[in-house]
Amino acid sequence: RKEVEQDPGPFNVPEGATVAFNCTYSNSASQSFFWYRQDCRKEPKLLMSVYSSGNEDGRFTAQLNRASQYISLLIRDSKLSDSATYLCVVISGNTGKLIFGQGTTLQVKP
Amino acid sequence: GAGVSQSPSNKVTEKGKDVELRCDPISGHTALYWYRQSLGQGLEFLIYFQGNSAPDKSGLPSDRFSAERTGGSVSTLTIQRTQQEDSAVYLCASSFTQGNEQYFGPGTRLTVT
Numbered sequence: 001r002k003e004v005e006q007d008p009g010p011f012n013v014p015e016g017a018t019v020a021f022n023c024t025y026s027n028s029a030s031q032s033f034f035w036y037r038q039d040c041r042k043e044p045k046l047l048m049s050v051y052s053s054g055n056e057d058g059r060f061t062a063q064l065n066r067a068s069q070y071i072s073l074l075i076r077d078s079k080l081s082d083s084a085t086y087l088c089v090v091i092s093g094n095t096g097k098l099i100f101g102q103g104t105t106l107q108v109k110p
Numbered sequence: 111g112a113g114v115s116q117s118p119s120n121k122v123t124e125k126g127k128d129v130e131l132r133c134d135p136i137s138g139h140t141a142l143y144w145y146r147q148s149l150g151q152g153l154e155f156l157i158y159f160q161g162n163s164a165p166d167k168s169g170l171p172s173d174r175f176s177a178e179r180t181g182g183s184v185s186t187l188t189i190q191r192t193q194q195e196d197s198a199v200y201l202c203a204s205s206f207t208q209g210n211e212q213y214f215g216p217g218t219r220l221t222v223t
Contacts, residue, residue, distance in 0.1 A: 034211055043201055043214035044153070087153075096209040097166070098143075102152040 001026055004090050006101040014109055017078045021104045023088030024070045033071050035062055036087040038103065044087055047073075078108045112136070114215035116202050122221045123192055131187045131218045135204030142185050143212060144177055145201045153201070159185065160208045192222045 006023045013019050025033075033050035048055065050062040050071050061074040071090075075082055088101035115134045123129050135142050144156040155169040159179045170176070174192075179185040189196055199219050203212035 032209065043217050046211050046213065049211065091209050097155070097158065098209075098212055100153045100155075 002101075003027060003092065003099045004088055004101040006088050006104045008102055008104060010105040010107050012107045012109060013078055015078055015080060017108075018074065018076050019078060019106060020072055020074045021086055021088075021106075022070050022072050023090075023101055023104075024068075025088075025090045025099075026069070027090070027092060028066075028069060030069075030090045030092065032091040033062075033064055034089040034098075035060075035071075035073050036089055036100075038085045038087055040084075044100075047086070075106075078106075080108050080110060082106060083108045114202055114204050114213055116200075116215035116218050118218060119216065120219045120221075122223060125194060125222055126191055128188065128190045129192055129220065131189075131200050131202075131220070133185045133187070133202030133204075133215060135183065135185070135202070136213055137183075139204035139206055139213075140182070141205045141208050141210070141212075142179055143203045143205075144185070144187050145203065146198045147201060147217075148198045156187070156200075189220075192220075194222045196220060197222045 004025050035047040036044040037047045038044040048057050050064050054063040059076045063072045085103040085105045087103045090099050117132045140161045142159045145153045157177045158166040174190045177187045199217040201217045202215045205212045
């Protein structure tokens with residue numbers, strides 16, 4: 001089993017839709033969590049950190065469920081420019097290394 | 111401030127040749143990482159440096175791959191006797207220290223013909 005798992009998608013949604021991605025992690029000792037965004041043929045860029053209490057940045061909301069060992073990313077009022085691959089990242093509780101999920105692809109259609 | 115930079119941005123080489131890829135991390139970042147990403151695939155961890163500690167080489171796919179980090183800053187990833195399966199984008203990232211969020215460079219696209 002992979003340490004971090006994501007549904008690869010693709011998720012195809014119309015503009016203005018709300019879409020949510022989940023990511024599960026296997027190591028209960030994991031401490032920190034992030035969402036990255038990667039555009040086609042570009043490097044990954046940090047989208048937001050995920051805090052235990054949940055956090056919001058504009059149209060983006062990230063939540064952590066430690067009991068069930070998953071994190072989520074909610075995007076409201078989707079824009080065409082939100083089309084990208086979203087990577088779930090977990091800091092390994094054992095090594096401190098960042099473990100990247102395979103990514104979830106989002107395609108927002110007009 | 112300046113981000114992570116990598117050079118060259120593109121490299122085309124013949125099978126069997128050696129290549130060197132360079133990474134300049136963000137100033138003050140003690141941790142530096144190399145990843146590889148093939149087309150349509152996820153990130154594959156290669157090697158990681160943290161300060162003056164011995165690097166974590168657990169992701170290097172073969173002994174043809176090596177990396178060094180001089181003076182705790184610039185890093186070079188070397189691939190000897192390149193093979194076609196080495197073709198990928200090689201990404202470098204740095205972070206303030208181990209366990210913090212990483213910032214990526216634009217990558218080097220390596221094509222082995």
